[in-house]
Amino acid sequence: MAALRVLVGVKRVIDYAVKVRPAPGGGAPGDLPRPLRVQTQGVKHSLNPFCEIALEEAVRLKEKGAASEVIAVSVGTKASQETLRTALAVGADRAVLLEVGEGQAVGPREVATALAALAGRLQPQLLLLGKQAIDDDCNQTGQMLAAMLDWPQGTFASRLELESGAVLVEREVDGGLEKLRLRLPAVLTADLRLNEPRYATLPNIMKAKKKPLEVIPAAELGGTPPDPPRLKILKLEEPPARGGGQKVQDVPALLEGLKQAGRI
């Protein structure tokens, strides 16, 4: 078996099926400040779907004998341990939580910084991430990480194949499919058609409880000290409620209605 260590980044996000709402607090205008967060208390969370795909690919590499170890890593609060246990149940060998405080703003730049520092410690040959998280849809972490590490990157991967010392990546780009050969170590981000992730089974969930999960405060990782966050949320609100439709009798009535609504 090749001595290839794979690091997989996973993120705990609000489950895709949940109807997201602004957090309570913030009543009439001029009252308390409007909420700048969404409701996360008591809301179902799960592993980001694109991270699942990345994890599945890593586990398949190990099953094929192309990789020797799969380490799942997450940058998040204590609650992310749950997500890492799921990753262990799917087939990761061990997990690392880079812990941040509750309410601490953690965007792609902060995550990439932390992962880069961890990569320095663990020396993986392959870094697999999901292409984006479904809560912020940033699609930036993988790219920033590659830049910080000065590693080649293969983003939107829909197929990958390991060769000796390199990885063959097929990427989904606007014009079609692009094939790249990247020297290892490299950063790859997984797109939808890379694979169909497996479901964790009960025996594996039980085994996962015994697999090692290390918690390291992100601030202690060393490397570049964290800069203050550069993004500030100015406003957060629900989209306007959908109004009822109106049937009109004929074209003049339609034009009249559009004029009244200020559309023409």
Next chain:
Amino acid sequence: MALRRVLGLGAALGRRSFCSKQPLPPDFVEALRAVVGAPNVSTATAVREQHGHDESMHDCAPPDAVVWPQAVEQVQELAALCHRCRVPMVPFGTGTGLEGGVNAVQGGVCFDLSRMDAITELSLEDFSVVVEPGVTRKALNKHLRGTGLWFPVDPGADASLCGMAATGASGTNAVRYGTMRPNVLNLRVVLPDGRLLHTAGPGRQPRWAPGGARKGRDGTGRDGCPPAPRSPPSRRKRAAGYDLTSLFVGSEGTLGFLTQATLRLHPLPEAVAVTTAAFPSVRAAVACTVQVLQAAVPVARIEFLDEVMVEACSRFSKLELPAAATLLLELHGSRRGLAEQQQQTEEIVQLNGGSSLAWAKQLEEREQLWAMRHSAWYAALALRPGCQGYSTDVCVPISRLPDVVVETKQDLQDSGITGPMVGHVGDGNFHCIIVFNTQDPAEARRVHAFTERLGRRALAAGGTCTGEHGVGLGKRALLREELGQEGLDTLRSIKTALDPHNLMNPGKVL
């Protein structure tokens, strides 16, 4: 229209005659609005028509009004109101039924229960979960991702789980995991007069607050009330009184509204393998099935497709399977157990002259094979574009299956009917997807005669006229033949006891 006349649907056995429709009492719609709020009541033509049919060929019969209750207390109030005014009520889940179960043949109010969609009381140790009618089976399994559990009953469509309970649904996994009946542990039923019944006994439920507060997806009370301190009972064994749960499963909306179901979950298999096997004849394929079951191989799914069906599916799903009687098998087990099952299956298939097996283990390959099987309906329709489809659904004892299937195939050929066959042969259940031109009266007559013969052939072999689709509108005459006078009288007594005014989904089943 032609098919309905041709199938000669007779009068209902309730108080009203089949098609009698009373107009709604004055101010009735206002009263509905007072209970659920104006946005949750509709009398718009398009909305009513949408709710007046399912996936079957029965003509659309729209209700007079559609309501969307948000909580069980609203369902109770609405039912009590309809009961007082003697207005018929029709429960509606996803409208994916195949027997006209939601067609409001006597008008009335359609209760669209899809907005009640909470998943609560998930117990990983008890392997149970509680769902409301708005939860479909795919939504539940997605919700269960990561727990190691799943709900295996899969009738093909992404149906409402409570709707599946109401029709006693089944699917490809029934041979190993059972149909809905053994997998429903408790039901919260709103009876026709508005009373609330828990068929296996109540657990306390969160209170509904006026103003339309709804429970969150994970069961926490958005209305400020704490969630139920004790979950509804999900005991496996009980010897306490008549089995009411089983009575309401398969009642097709004629005894009450299933507003919540406690379901039994199963552990996901550790290893799965799927294969196809082609056989020289239909008899060989069906005989192989019988032998696989007798060898006690715990096969998870075993589906039969005749050569017409295989060709249609191959073309439709762009796979390249040989046009021969085919079995599609799936095995579940631990890694070592699976290898043993695979070996046993291979031996039996060889014994019956089957082709050599290529096992698919990767999720994508397995999904591809099952997607091909699940699109059988559309593949069949694609054989004769412009025609309509009608699925038969008989189930016979395994010992009689080879004969019945071979006779049916002969009958299809003799009658000149396009009817590819697909079946859950592990349960003795198979479907002929009859594709025909409804505008051609001669063909429609031939089809009608064929389905009658098939129903009677199944009954003569000791089987049933409907294995999983239900009785609905079209099979009431066959039900009479199957159960006999005493059976039917007993059903009528139960119906009269629970719904004396025949308001719940009139015109169906009885």
